Amino acid sequence: MIKVEGLTKTYQRGRETVRALDDLTLELEKGEFAGILGPSGSGKSTLMNLLGLLDQPTSGRILIDGYPVSGLGKKEVDQMRRKTIGFIFQQLLLVPTMTALQNVMLPLYFAGTARAPRKAAELLELVGLSQRMHHLPGQLSGGEIQRVAVARALANNPAILLADEPTGNLDSRTAREVFALFETINQAGTTVCIVTHNNELAASLPRCITLKDGRKTGDVKKNLH
Amino acid sequence: MNMLTIVWDGIRRRKIRTALSMLGIAIAAAALFSLLSLRQGYETGMKSELENMGAQVVAVAKGCPYEAIAVIMIGGQVPATLPDTVTAEIGGIPNVTTASPNVYGAFEYLGLSHPLIGITTEELKLKSWWKIEGDFPSNYGEIMLGSEEHAAFIANSDEYRGIGDTINVIAGGKAAPLKVVGIIESTGSKDDYAAFTTLETAQRLLNLEGRVVSINIQVADLSKLPETIAQVEQLPDVQAVTIAQVMGTIRNLMQTGENILLMVMLLALVIGGLGTMNTMMMTIFERTREIGLMKAIGASDRQIFKLFITEGTAICFAGSVLGVAAGSLVALAGDRVLQYFVPVMPSQPVGQLSLDAAVVSILLPVLLGAAATLYPAIRAARLNPVDSLKNE
Numbered sequence: 314m315i316k317v318e319g320l321t322k323t324y325q326r327g328r329e330t331v332r333a334l335d336d337l338t339l340e341l342e343k344g345e346f347a348g349i350l351g352p353s354g355s356g357k358s359t360l361m362n363l364l365g366l367l368d369q370p371t372s373g374r375i376l377i378d379g380y381p382v383s384g385l386g387k388k389e390v391d392q393m394r395r396k397t398i399g400f401i402f403q404q405l406l407l408v409p410t411m412t413a414l415q416n417v418m419l420p421l422y423f424a425g426t427a428r429a430p431r432k433a434a435e436l437l438e439l440v441g442l443s444q445r446m447h448h449l450p451g452q453l454s455g456g457e458i459q460r461v462a463v464a465r466a467l468a469n470n471p472a473i474l475l476a477d478e479p480t481g482n483l484d485s486r487t488a489r490e491v492f493a494l495f496e497t498i499n500q501a502g503t504t505v506c507i508v509t510h511n512n513e514l515a516a517s518l519p520r521c522i523t524l525k526d527g528r529k530t531g532d533v534k535k536n537l538h
Numbered sequence: 539m540n541m542l543t544i545v546w547d548g549i550r551r552r553k554i555r556t557a558l559s560m561l562g563i564a565i566a567a568a569a570l571f572s573l574l575s576l577r578q579g580y581e582t583g584m585k586s587e588l589e590n591m592g593a594q595v596v597a598v599a600k601g602c603p604y605e606a607i608a609v610i611m612i613g614g615q616v617p618a619t620l621p622d623t624v625t626a627e628i629g630g631i632p633n634v635t636t637a638s639p640n641v642y643g644a645f646e647y648l649g650l651s652h653p654l655i656g657i658t659t660e661e662l663k664l665k666s667w668w669k670i671e672g673d674f675p676s677n678y679g680e681i682m683l684g685s686e687e688h689a690a691f692i693a694n695s696d697e698y699r700g701i702g703d704t705i706n707v708i709a710g711g712k713a714a715p716l717k718v719v720g721i722i723e724s725t726g727s728k729d730d731y732a733a734f735t736t737l738e739t740a741q742r743l744l745n746l747e748g749r750v751v752s753i754n755i756q757v758a759d760l761s762k763l764p765e766t767i768a769q770v771e772q773l774p775d776v777q778a779v780t781i782a783q784v785m786g787t788i789r790n791l792m793q794t795g796e797n798i799l800l801m802v803m804l805l806a807l808v809i810g811g812l813g814t815m816n817t818m819m820m821t822i823f824e825r826t827r828e829i830g831l832m833k834a835i836g837a838s839d840r841q842i843f844k845l846f847i848t849e850g851t852a853i854c855f856a857g858s859v860l861g862v863a864a865g866s867l868v869a870l871a872g873d874r875v876l877q878y879f880v881p882v883m884p885s886q887p888v889g890q891l892s893l894d895a896a897v898v899s900i901l902l903p904v905l906l907g908a909a910a911t912l913y914p915a916i917r918a919a920r921l922n923p924v925d926s927l928k929n930e
Contacts (some may be wrong), residue, residue: 368922400835410550419544419832419835423835
């Protein structure tokens, strides 16, 4: 599904060159549910941004379904991001002046999908928000906002769902609820990759990849079934 | 959901700022629209005014041509006159079919000054459209009134009831009784606001015995007009002005002022455009995170570009439509506005709404708005999603 080969990303911070990712190689199978763990500054978010095709690696390459992404033009990358990848952020990021329904419709609009309102309503129902569709983000709780974000990430039926600390801003009960939602989505066949600091949740993940200083320090697959 | 939903969502979030940049564009568009409309109305009015003279050439005494035009257009008092023998000499030129002598002046009546024009029956050949009720003045002291003069005298004078009544006026500093023998039906020209009398009456009342102010000339063959003019100008002290020249001179006089006004308006438009650019730059700075988010959930550079260029153009479009609406009021009140700026006004109202002017006044700000939004929209499209999402 996703293959990462010798991925390196460096930033320039003043005169200092920061190696956010250092020659990282890993592979995610189709239908996997993997967690990426590690202290802050270990390169987790950088990895997510690269996997989400939001950023370009300094060297190394990413293959999605065997195709190297780095060789694609901007248009194809946009297309790939739209069709293949759903992204969820730590910050509770919705357009504040649009209703839950409109927020979920945004990616459908950008992808040029017909019947967007119906599809968006179905997704909100899936995340348990069919009663709150026409509410503005300001009228929703943190957990509800993150569920809208999940619905939005699923809008174009992505093969991979990437979530960068999706429970970081939520209380533990709400975090568990959102996490359960990811499990449901994964069981439906979507590959899910989440960054988390939450050890309790991490413990229940089938696979945990640990990063430190931009390198992989651990990759544990558990057979939970 | 379509693009306009997203654009509208952006616009309504900052109503005051949007309204202000719209206002900037609206003011410029209103000024542009009213100027263009009035210019068109004025030109049409002046053209029909000159056509209503019925003559192709006017002979006047040598002097300042602008003064001659002023005489022709508003019937002012002129020091330079021609001996009335010139009329016969011009009438003798082969290509000339009509030579109608005019004496222009004014009389006072009911506390106001009224144009008095001395003519002969030759004038009737030039003004074939005149419909006269009663008689054409043929004896000393007889006058014929334009329809508006007739109406004004009926309304304000005790001694005047209609044809046959005598009005006691002051002309050339002396009291003079004038008998109304005819009324010209409305022509929609200056003639409606004047009184016509015999040449002799006008000459004596205005102390211009043996003199004429102008001779209106009609020719048989227009292609020989230059030769005819040359022949007219061979007469001592005579210069000939064609109606086309008069129109050209008026146009030139207007043009200079107009050009300055147009420059000011274009400047106002450019300033309005810069206002829009500023608004759009602010918007993009404020919404950097949102743009990053949109890109992360699948928006292409092109889609982001389109969103913002549409927003900027929409602001300018709305502004210019508002401006044209406001400018319409100015254009319709045209005569009242224009009379403060130009000395010669056509008698028909110049206030009119011009479709051409509306198209120009909307299209120009919209194009300008699109141009002004180009840079902000390109910046938005090029924003890096990762950096934008970090933006607080």
